[in-house]
Amino acid sequence: MIQKMKARNFLFMVLLAAAAGCAKAPVQLPLVDPAAFGxxxxxxxxxxxxLKNESGMTVQITNFGGRVVDLWVPDKNGKMxxxxxxxxxxxxYLQSNEIYFGTLVGxxxxxxxxxxxxxxxxxxxxxxxxxxxxxxxxxxGFNNVVxxxxxxxxxxxxxxxxxxxxxxxxxxxxxVNVTYELTSDNELKIEYRATTDKATPVNLTHHSYFNLKGAxxxxxxxxxxxxxxxxxxxxxxxxxxxxxxxxxxxxxxDFRQPTAVGARVNEDHQxxxxxxxxxxxxxxxxxxxxxxxxxxxxxxxxxxxxEVYTNEPGIQFYGGNFLNGQDTGKNGMVYHHRGALCLETQxxxxxxxxxxxxxxxxxxGQEYYSVCIYKFGVEDTAAK
Numbered sequence: 001m002i003q004k005m006k007a008r009n010f011l012f013m014v015l016l017a018a019a020a021g022c023a024k025a026p027v028q029l030p031l032v033d034p035a036a037f038g039x040x041x042x043x044x045x046x047x048x049x050x051l052k053n054e055s056g057m058t059v060q061i062t063n064f065g066g067r068v069v070d071l072w073v074p075d076k077n078g079k080m081x082x083x084x085x086x087x088x089x090x091x092x093y094l095q096s097n098e099i100y101f102g103t104l105v106g107x108x109x110x111x112x113x114x115x116x117x118x119x120x121x122x123x124x125x126x127x128x129x130x131x132x133x134x135x136x137x138x139x140x141g142f143n144n145v146v147x148x149x150x151x152x153x154x155x156x157x158x159x160x161x162x163x164x165x166x167x168x169x170x171x172x173x174x175x176v177n178v179t180y181e182l183t184s185d186n187e188l189k190i191e192y193r194a195t196t197d198k199a200t201p202v203n204l205t206h207h208s209y210f211n212l213k214g215a216x217x218x219x220x221x222x223x224x225x226x227x228x229x230x231x232x233x234x235x236x237x238x239x240x241x242x243x244x245x246x247x248x249x250x251x252x253x254d255f256r257q258p259t260a261v262g263a264r265v266n267e268d269h270q271x272x273x274x275x276x277x278x279x280x281x282x283x284x285x286x287x288x289x290x291x292x293x294x295x296x297x298x299x300x301x302x303x304x305x306x307e308v309y310t311n312e313p314g315i316q317f318y319g320g321n322f323l324n325g326q327d328t329g330k331n332g333m334v335y336h337h338r339g340a341l342c343l344e345t346q347x348x349x350x351x352x353x354x355x356x357x358x359x360x361x362x363x364x365g366q367e368y369y370s371v372c373i374y375k376f377g378v379e380d381t382a383a384k
Contacts, residue, residue, distance in 0.1 A: 029058055029072050030331075031072075032048060032069050032070055032088050033088070034047065034050070036048070037064070041146050042146060044146035044148075045146070046062060047063055047149060048061070048062045049062070049151050051155055051156070051157060051181075051182040052182065053154075054184055055074070055186060056080065058070075058080075059072070061180055063147045063148070063159060064147075065093070065103040065104060065144055066142070066147055067101065067143070068102035068188075068208050069087070069102060070084060070086060070330065071083055071084045073376040075302035081214040082214060083211060083212050084208045084210060084215055085102070085208075085209040085211070085327075086102050086215070087101070088329075098144075099323070099327070100136060101208075101209055101329075102207065103206075103207045104204065104206060105143060105204065106137050106142035106203070106204045107168070107174060108201055108360070109137070109205035109344060110135070110205070110281070111130060111239060111350055112126060112133065112134040112349075113133055113238070113240040114132055115129075117353055122171075124169055125169055126168060126170070127168055130238075138168035147159040155183070156179065156180070157179070159179075159180070160175070160178075162176075172198030174194055174196045177193045178192050178204075188374045188376075190372045191369070192204040194367070194368040195367055196362050196363075198364065199363050201351070202360060202368045204368075205346045205372070209340035210306060210340055212299035212302060213299055213302060215329065215330060216331070216335055216336075220261050220262075220319070220320065221260065221338060222260055222262065223261050223297050223298065223299050223341065225296070225317070226257065226259075226295060226296040226297075227255035227295045228284055228285050228294055229285055230247060231245050232245075232248055232281060232283060233246070233280065233314075233348055233349070235271065235280065235349075239275060241281070241348060241349050243357075245283055251271075252267045253280065255282075255295075255317075258296070261278070275321065277321035277338065278321070279316075280317065281314045281315070281348050282316075282317060283313065283314055284310075284312070284314060291310060291373065292312075293307060293309055294312075294315045295307070295308040295317070295343050296308070302378075303378045304378060305377045305378060308343050308375075310371060313348070313358050314346050314347060316344040316346055317342070317343055318342040320337065320339055320340045323336060323339050323340065324337060
C-alpha cells in the first residue's frame with residue numbers, strides 16, 4: 001500500500017511538472033533600449049521610462065517632449081503588437097522632420113490663425129510655423145523640451161515643465177504637470193494640470209499616431225471609426241476654422257455610426273480637399289455625467305479596439321494625410337501615406353480668435369485641468 005501511494009504521488013508530481021512546462025512563459029517584448037535615449041538636451045537629462053500593468057500591456061515614454069515611443073497591446077488572440085508610430089532612438093526624433101509622433105502638445109494644441117491673438121488691448125505675436133499660422137505651440141513647443149520626470153511606481157509617470165513668460169510669444173509663467181498612468185483596465189490615462197501668473201490661452205493635447213494592426217503595418221483606411229459628434233468646425237484653405245459649427249448630416253464627416261476611415265475620404269468635398277483628407281475638429285456630444293466617449297476605433301482583423309474618453313468639448317481626427325513614406329521608424333518600418341491616425345482631445349482650433357468658441361483663457365488663480373483616456377480592448381469581429 002505504501003509503495004502504491006508513493007507511486008501515485010510520484011506520478012502526480014510528474015503531471016504537475018509537465019503541466020508547468022506546458023504553461024506559456026511571459027512574453028518578452030522587444031522594447032526600445034533605454035540606452036538609446038541617453039544624453040542631455042539644453043542641460044537636462046533625457047530618459048526613457050517603461051510603464052506596465054498586470055495584463056502585460058506596456059508603454060515606453062521619454063521625457064523629451066513627453067513622447068509615447070511604443071505602446072504594446074494584445075489582439076483577440078493575445079498577440080502583443082506595438083500600435084504607435086515613432087523612433088527607437090533619441091537621434092531619430094532629433095533628425096526627423098517634426099510630425100509630432102507621440103508628443104505632448106502645448107501651450108496651444110492645433111492652430112492659431114495669423115499667429116497672433118489679443119487679450120484685452122494687448123496683442124501677442126507668436127511663431128508662424130505653419131504657413132502664416134501658429135501650430136502646436138510653435139517652433140519650440142512642449143514637444144521639443146525636456147520635462148522633469150518622476151516614476152514612483154510601475155504604472156505612473158509624472159512630468160512637469162515651467163514654460164517661462166514670453167516663451168514662443170505667450171504671456172505668463174505657466175506651470176504644467178502631466179500624469180501618464182497605465183491602468184489595470186488597459187487604459188493609457190493622461191491628465192493635464194496647469195497654472196499661470198498672467199492670463200494666457202492653454203490647450204494641451206496628445207499626438208500619438210495609432211495603427212491598431214501594428215506600427216507601419218499597412219494603412220488605417222479599413223479601421224472602423226465612430227466619433228460621438230453631430231457637428232464639426234469647417235476650415236479655410238489654411239485649416240483655420242471659419243467660425244461655423246456645421247452639421248455632419250449627409251457629409252463624409254458623419255461618423256456617428258462606425259464607418260471605415262477610407263470609405264469616403266476621397267469624395268468630392270471641399271473640406272476634404274483643404275485637409276488632403278481628414279484633419280478637422282469635431283464638436284463632441286457631451287455625456288450627461290462623467291467623461292464623454294469621444295471616439296471608438298476597431299481594427300477588424302486583429303480585433304483590437306480603442307476608445308477615447310475626455311472632458312474636452314472637441315476632438316481632432318487626423319488621418320495621416322501628410323505621411324509620405326519618407327520616415328523610417330522602429331524596426332525599419334516605413335510609415336506610408338495614411339499609415340496611422342490621430343485622435344487629439346482638445347478645445348477648438350483658433351479659439352483665442354473665435355469668441356463664439358469655448359474659451360481657452362486661463363487666468364491667475366485658476367487651474368487648467370484636462371483628461372484624455374485611450375482604452376484598449378478586443379472584440380471578435382468575425383463572430384458578428
